Amino acid sequence: MEHKTNKLTLKKALLIYIVLFYAAWAVYELLCRKLLDSAINNDLIVEMCETVIKNLVWTLPAVLLIHKYSSDVLVRLKEMFTAKVNWLKYLPVFAFFTVYILVNAYSQYGEIKIQRNFGIASIIMVFFVGLEEEMVFRGWLLNATVNEDKKWQYIILNALMFLMIHFPIWIRNGIFVSSFTHFGFIIILLLSVIFSTEFLRSKNILVPIALHMYWDLLASMFVG
Known part of the structure; x- marks a missing residue:
């Protein structure tokens, strides 16, 4: 009953x-x-402010909830950071990400070079976005809902929820419609499926965090 x-x-x-x-x-x-962009005309400071906000609103609540419901989630908070991982198994995924991003960059620009707007602000974004989003979507939401008997249903649901978090950003940047008409949303769904699958396989949140950070790093460097 309890x-x-x-x-x-x-x-x-x-x-x-x-x-x-x-x-x-x-x-x-x-x-x-x-308002933040208009008040602070500095990408680095804006990115640092957003990082603080997201860690307070995203990461901290997710960590506290994982701990509170430790008896109900698939992987406990401590275990998701300490489960042993054979990182060599993930080299093909890192290699696939590398090839995909570089080919995409070449198809867009006709060459492969680091984007001019890539800098410290981009690095801060890359480091923290991977941590924040994975703790929320894989560490908490997927971890608290997944059922081993219906695993793929929850992976797909998580992918849709992950896609939805991008909607406000796309609306603000004026690319909401084009993200669908040019099928950019599909890569978001596929990435979420990869991150979710690897988290459930490894039981270690550091795996999807590392994959997420690596993808964002390459995308920021070569695609922009």
């Missing part, structure tokens, strides 16, 4: 979290980010 009550409590916590999480992010991207 186990059932805990499950219901977890579902309620997930629902509240999801509603507040998406609402807060939409308000920030569509309203606060514009």
Whole structure:
């Protein structure tokens, strides 16, 4: 009976979290980010401010919730950082990311070179976005909902939720429609599936974090 009550409590916590999480992010991207950009004309400072905000609104709540519901999630907080990983197994994934990004960069620009706008602000973004997004979407949301019997249903659901977090950014940048008409959204879904699959396989959150960071690093350097 107690186990059932805990499950219901977890579902309620997930629902509240999801509603507040998406609402807060939409308000920030569509309203606060514009004010931040106009008030601070410095990409590095803006990126640092956003990093602080996202860690307070994204990472910290996710970590606290994983810890609170440790008996209900698939992988406990401590275990997801300490589970042994054979990193050599992931070399093909890193290699695939490298080839895909470089080919994409060459197809767009006719050459492969580091983008002029790549700098410290980009590096900060790369490092923290991978950590923040993976702790929320794989470490918490997937970890708290996945069922081994219906694993792919939850991986796909998680991918859709991961896609939705990009909507406010695309709206702010004026690329919401083009992200669908040019099928850019598909790569977001595929990346989410890869990150989710590797997290469930390794039971270590550092795996999707590393993959996510590497993808963002290459994309920032060569595609922009």
